[in-house]
Amino acid sequence: MREQQDGDWKYQSGLGSVMFLCFRVAELIFGVGLFVFQPLLVFFCYALICGLTFFFLMGVVWNFDSTILSVLCTGLTLFESSNILWNYTLAVITGPGNPPFPEALEDGQLGGATRVKVCKKCNRIKPARTHHCSLCRKCVMRMDHHCPWVANCVGHCNYPYFYLFLAHSWLACIVATLFTAPRMFGLFGLNTGGMTGVGYNTSVTALCGAVALAAAFLVFWHTFLVTTNQTTLEFYSNRADVSRRHRGDGLRNPYDLGWWKKNVEQAFGRASWGQLVFKAFVPCIIRPEGDGLTWDRADMMMAVRQTETTAR
Ligand SMILES: [Zn+2]
Numbered sequence: 001m002r003e004q005q006d007g008d009w010k011y012q013s014g015l016g017s018v019m020f021l022c023f024r025v026a027e028l029i030f031g032v033g034l035f036v037f038q039p040l041l042v043f044f045c046y047a048l049i050c051g052l053t054f055f056f057l058m059g060v061v062w063n064f065d066s067t068i069l070s071v072l073c074t075g076l077t078l079f080e081s082s083n084i085l086w087n088y089t090l091a092v093i094t095g096p097g098n099p100p101f102p103e104a105l106e107d108g109q110l111g112g113a114t115r116v117k118v119c120k121k122c123n124r125i126k127p128a129r130t131h132h133c134s135l136c137r138k139c140v141m142r143m144d145h146h147c148p149w150v151a152n153c154v155g156h157c158n159y160p161y162f163y164l165f166l167a168h169s170w171l172a173c174i175v176a177t178l179f180t181a182p183r184m185f186g187l188f189g190l191n192t193g194g195m196t197g198v199g200y201n202t203s204v205t206a207l208c209g210a211v212a213l214a215a216a217f218l219v220f221w222h223t224f225l226v227t228t229n230q231t232t233l234e235f236y237s238n239r240a241d242v243s244r245r246h247r248g249d250g251l252r253n254p255y256d257l258g259w260w261k262k263n264v265e266q267a268f269g270r271a272s273w274g275q276l277v278f279k280a281f282v283p284c285i286i287r288p289e290g291d292g293l294t295w296d297r298a299d300m301m302m303a304v305r306q307t308e309t310t311a312r
Pocket residue numbers: 119120121122123124131132133137138139
């Protein structure tokens with residue numbers, strides 16, 4: 001028997017106390033496990049990125065007959081690897097963006113909203129698109145998911161780095177697979193001896209191919225989410241909303257601003273096409289659009305447009 005009072009569990013019976021203790025012990029073990037497990041995954045990712053770059057250079061690029069081609073491909077490989085490392089590191093070290101505590105809220109920060117929801121678990125304000133992460137024990141603005149591979153929540157501030165890390169890993173692994181696979185089978189008369197032996201090529205091809213496949217799925221999924229301005233969590237709640245309603249009700253994700261570049265700008269910051277390409281290919285600091293507390297909604301934009309038309 002238990003009841004919740006002011007966000008704290010109050011237990012009324014002996015059995016309740018035992019259950020509470022078990023729950024706390026399990027939570028502690030899980031917390032310690034996560035504390036050890038996540039840094040190990042991050043270390044594994046760094047080892048995989050650096051290892052694959054090195055083996056690809058050693059086994060393939062530095063065995064080209066043409067020196068000019070070798071130098072050019074070394075430059076391209078290092079450029080792509082630095083993009084992957086940069087975006088991965090920033091996804092790990094950049095906080096996802098946590099909403100402030102109510103007392104730290106400045107006037108007008110919520111766009112004039114008078115009532116503010118407060119999270120019972122972490123006592124931070126809970127604006128639209130914010131979710132509480134039970135692993136980080138904090139609310140996260142525009143939370144996508146908690147990712148153990150980056151030992152961090154993926155949210156408003158680090159989502160662009162997470163997306164670009166996936167996209168660059170996918171691109172690099174596809175190219176590496178295309179280069180090593182023909183060598184693995186000795187196709188096109190390519191050298192299969194020495195450092196470029198069949199076993200060596202098979203290992204690089206298998207690893208790059210596996211990463212490329214896994215990344216492909218994630219890149220397509222997150223491209224769909226970015227261009228429709230949804231998070232993974234919102235996608236599932238939107239789908240549940242649609243299935244609850246009758247077909248043809250025209251339920252639409254309220255944050256989908258229609259034109260897909262506007263949606264992309266919400267995640268990657270307002271930019272021209274050229275600037276978007278620059279952000280995607282040159283390691284740099286990326287700030288998403290807005291402060292994560294208030295969001296443009298398609299229905300509001302429509303209302304503003306209608307008011308403007310009537311005023312004319
Ligand atoms: Zn919270």
